[in-house]
Amino acid sequence: MATTAARKRTMRIRRHVRVRKHIAGTTARPRLAVFRSGRHISAQVIDDTTGRTLAAASTVEAALRAATGGNVTAATAVGRLVADRAKSAGVTRVVFDRGGFRYHGRVAALAEAAREGGLEF
Numbered sequence: 188m189a190t191t192a193a194r195k196r197t198m199r200i201r202r203h204v205r206v207r208k209h210i211a212g213t214t215a216r217p218r219l220a221v222f223r224s225g226r227h228i229s230a231q232v233i234d235d236t237t238g239r240t241l242a243a244a245s246t247v248e249a250a251l252r253a254a255t256g257g258n259v260t261a262a263t264a265v266g267r268l269v270a271d272r273a274k275s276a277g278v279t280r281v282v283f284d285r286g287g288f289r290y291h292g293r294v295a296a297l298a299e300a301a302r303e304g305g306l307e308f
Contacts, residue, residue: 203287210284211235219269219281219301219308221294228262228293230269230301232278242272262293263300270304280307 189197212218212235220231229245244265246252251264273281281301288294302308 199287201287206284206287210282212282212284216280216282217241217273217278218284219273219306220284221286221288221297223262223286223288223293224257226257228257228265228297230265230297232269232273232276232281241276241278242269244269244272257293259293259296262296266297266300267304269297270301270306274305279305283308 210218212233214234214236217232217234220233222229227246229247230243231240232242233240244251246257246261246265251261251268255261273279283298285294285298290298298308
């Protein structure tokens with residue numbers, strides 16, 4: 188039998204695949220994809236029709252490394268930064284893809300900060 192960590196990862200990936208059957212980013216409305224690890228959180232604005240990332244932000248970047256990567260404050264900073272970068276790329280409306288993670292804590296904080304930054308979803 189698989190370990191608990193491996194089973195959790197497998198179940199998250201299954202949830203993500205199930206959600207991705209219905210969610211796709213278009214040129215008019217790209218996908219805001221979120222990934223969360225134990226230490227960091229990242230977000231990308233992706234146009235799935237062309238397969239291009241239009242904007243991205245992560246706590247791994249030097250600009251956000253000062254904030255602790257694994258907390259709600261850092262997730263809020265990533266949400267604001269990805270919203271600013273998306274707006275400068277000409278994107279105002281997105282589809283939110285939580286990546287199989289629960290809409291709670293860091294994921295919810297990132298989403299709220301992106302909304303406050305001017306993204307519509």
